[in-house]
Amino acid sequence: MAEIPVDALLKGKSGRNTRGLLRIIILCTIAAAAVASRLFSVIRFESIIHEFDPWFNFRATKYLVQNGFYSFWDWFDDRTWHPLGRVTGGTLYPGLMVTSGVIYHILRFLTIPVDIRNICVLLAPAFSGLTALAMYLLTSEMSPSPSAGLLAAAFMGIAPGYISRSVAGSYDNEAIAIFLLVFTFFLWIKAVKHGSIMWGALTALFYGYMVSAWGGYVFITNLIPLHVFVLLCMGRYSPRIYISYTTWYALGTLASMQIPFVGFLPIRNSDHMSALGVFGLLQLVAFAEFVRSFVPSKQFQRLLTAMILITFGLGFLGLVVLTMTGVIAPWSGRFYSLWDTGYAKIHIPIIASVSEHQPTAWPAFFFDLNFLIWLFPAGVYMCFRDLKDEHVFVIIYSVLASYFAGVMVRLMLTLTPIVCVAAALALSSILDTYTAISPPTPASEAEANKDASSEPLRSVRKPNVGITSYVSKIIMTASVVVYLLLFVAHCTWVTSNAYSSPSVVLASRMPDGSQYIIDDYREAYYWLRQNTPANAKIMSWWDYGYQIGGMADRPTLVDNNTWNNTHIATVGKAMSSREEVSYPILRQHDVDYVLVVFGGLLGYSGDDINKFLWMVRIAEGIWPDEVKERDFFTARGEYRVDDGATPTMRNSLMYKMSYYNFNSLFPSGQAVDRVRGSKLPTEGPQLSTLEEAFTSENWIIRIYKVKDLDNLGRDHKQAVAFDKGLKKKRSTKKKGPRVLRTE
Secondary structure (H helix, E strand, O other), X not given: OOOOOHHHHHHHHHHHHHHHHHHHHHHHHHHHHHHHOOOHHHHHOOOOOOOOHHHHHHHHHHHHHHHOHHHHHOOEEOOOOOOOOEEHHHOOOXXXXXXXXXXXXXXXXXXXXXXXXXXXXXXXXXXXXXXXXXXXXXXXXXXXXXXXHHHHHHHHHHOHHHHOOOOOOOOOOHHHHHHHHHHHHHXXXXXHHHOOHHHXXXXXXXXXXXXXXXXXXXXXXXXXXXXXXXXXXXXXXXHHHHHHHHHHHHHHHHHHOOOOOOOOHHHHEHHHHHHHHHHHHHHHHHHHHHHHOOOOHHHHHHHHHHHHHHHHHHHHHHHHHHHHOOOOEOOOHHHHHHHOOOHHHHHOHHHHOOHXXXXXXXXXXXXXXXXXXXXXXXXXXXHHHHOOHHHHHHHHHHHHHHHHXXXXXXXXXXXXXXXXXXHHHHHHHHHHHHHXXXXXXXXXHHHHOOOOXXXXXXXXXXXXXXXXXXHHHHHHHHHHHHHHHHHHHHHHHHHHHOOOOOOOOEEEEOOOOOEEEEOHHHHHXXXXXXXXXXXXXXXXXXXXXXXXXXXXXXXXXXXXXXXXHXXXXXXXXXXXXXXXXXXXXXXXXXXXXXXXXXXXXXXXXXXXXXXXXXXXXXXXXXXXOOOOHHHHOOOOOOOOOOOOOOHHHHHOHHHHHHHOOHHHHOOOOOOEEOOOOEEOOOOOOOOOOEEEEEEOOOOOEEEEEEOOHHHOOOOHHHHHHHHHHHHHHHHHHHHOOXXXXXX
């Protein structure tokens, strides 16, 4: 056996070390780029929490840091959902808050002075760097080419589909959940490849972390069992799959049940039954493999067929019986809305009213994924060529995520990771093919020196493999580089202009091109904080509840948790009814101030008049005889706010609060709503039960104070009517049992 020279070994080892070091440097650069691309909002505005839900998460994190973990776990928040309150510790996913709290205490332990707000603002960008590294690990398991992993990491780092939920200030559950999603899948692929209890346990550990962080953990709960089920149907059962899945399901289910908000759902909810069913099926298959060695093959096939039919029949019958008896909860409305896009609008309008629950428009795929969207099918096709266990996982993930992203805008977030994986597989294959250096290989010396009298030599060179034309290589490589540069430019532009503007601070352009900051939200919330009693109850539509609680620090009737549809419908009824109906509702719920968002002056389209029909629909679902959506449309089916508006529309509390005193800003008869492009009536609405307390600089936020019963005005009959209405409601309320709430 020939000896390999020592210098050759050292040279090979040095080359591997150099490539490894270069790979680490590239990954660190990608992670840094992922973080930097998410800081536009901090640079352009300031370090501030965005949107709506993040304000509750920020408020909960502050409570956790100030009062400790156990107080946070038992926290009853009596300043929300007045007068019901909210058992906060048992109705949220605590992973995000606990992660921020741990980071805060570690930094304080290291004597690094840092404010909890800055940790919350920068948490999503920091985890996006980790997500890019996790994407590299996941993709490296799919392809032996290191370029695939690096490309996938780069795509994930700057793809707008992920950036949309992870910019600085976007302190929502997805800030850490997408990293956990990708890393859990990486650990699962590792477990399947090695059949290791260790990898299965690590998968369960990060799955438990994912459960604590985001309700989207159900996607993992169903995708991993589906992967195993497809492998079984393909005849690919092996001890590796048995060990991996059994370890993950047993430990992961126990871990998920430690979260109070989840509790016993893994064994009592239909959303989790597929995981339990595949676990049972896997035990049967393993038992069948064990029996196979003792029973003749012909009899074994009959036994196996009979066992599968009987087990499936009993399992299905048991599931139906347990669901009908209430032991197992039926599918949730959110699940039904995934299969029937019109289901939520008819049966659960509060789900359909959320913009991110709407079906995805085709341009959104190109806007959020750019040229990755046409590389995506090519990468999936490449998985069909090899079709290893991990490639089956990519195919299943691609099909499911593509469908779900098509029926709900929000689920574009779950599609982006697999698009990055598949696109990287396709692009790395192109680059590896066209950049490989494969010079012609000369034939052996014996062939070249054949005797001239022998058969003429047909070729002195071996056939070449791959692309040998340097022109083709240069053209293809240059084309890919141009595409990548355009992709980076697109991602940067989308991030900068579409996803880096906090909803509480609006920006517009002046005629001279300068930026004009519209800060009406914070102006109004600051006014509430400084000019109202600490226990003043604020009624608004549920969209603004978290912001009012986080910035104004005032009790609210409803907020973005949306756990009580009837309470939200009550607010919708008050907004859509006449003052004679609304005022008793306000008095009954101890409302001190009513807040509405109005964009008619500035052209801000996200105001309450545009959302008003959802308030009507939700209220109509509870009181169909008192609130009717058709009453707000004209005979021609038009939704109008001008002279042609219906009497029901013009007499509603929402309409009156929005347009009260609006005519005073224009010459007589010239008032125009710039959002709806409508010329308003010459005589504006009048209010008798509310009085204007505050209107922001650009009229986006309007706050009204509820008058006391004695100050309703000079019309004594009106006051008596209101008084009778209140007494009737109070007497009805006293007939029921008295419930005392203790903390």
